[in-house]
Amino acid sequence: MFMVRIFQPTPILPNSAIELDDNAFNHIVRVLRMKQGESITLFDGSNTVTPATISQINKKSLIVETANSVVENRESSLNIHLGQVLSRGEKMEFTIQKSVELGVNSITPLLSERCGVKLDTDRLDKKVQQWQKIAQSACEQCGRNIIPTINPIEKLDDWCANLDDYLKLTLHPRAKHGINQLNLSNSNIALLIGPEGGLTEAEITMTIQHQFIEILLGPRVLRTETVALSAITALQVKFGDLG
Structure with a gap:
């Protein structure tokens, strides 16, 4: 019941x-x-x-x-920190809700050069509060008993520079291998998802300098909200608690 x-x-x-x-x-x-x-x-x-x-x-x-x-522990063995560049409308809310259901531990909304969301500081702060409530509601629904943290909004380069204890992953169509080929020696995973227009060449170079590993999900181009959920699901199936 x-x-x-x-x-x-x-x-x-x-x-x-x-x-x-x-x-x-x-x-x-x-x-x-x-x-x-x-x-x-x-x-x-x-x-x-x-x-x-x-x-x-x-x-x-x-x-x-x-x-x-x-x-009543329902947490995954993976500690996934999602860095999601802000998306428009309800897409960001959808990504937060579903990624919490899939077991993400923390989410940092990011600002990048091609980010299509333009809000002042007060409105951005209110958005973070709203997203935290969405994470709470998702836990009520899915049975998780620890509420993931929605961190304050950061610039992309600042976030990438402060992930020393994480295996850092990002999606790119030129990547040579997918999640199945990863050799996971660290349960702390930082997953970067870019904006709808993709990361710029300068941003891609920056992620490489910070030792992000580029991975491929498949032959099709996915929307930003689809990419995040697909990647989290693949990680949980391969290394976590889905299967």
């Missing part, structure tokens, strides 16, 4: 009566129209889950009784 999963940003005390936050109240009471006595599952990002029962529904508050918390 499907169990409603709710993320709470503060530590959840087992065997206690706790008041859920406003987001949980709106979702449980106003959207799902759940009633007193019904069961939900809570998680707080600590890789545990806590069964709970709705005990009180007031006009603006919701109280639940929690049971014992249990560890």
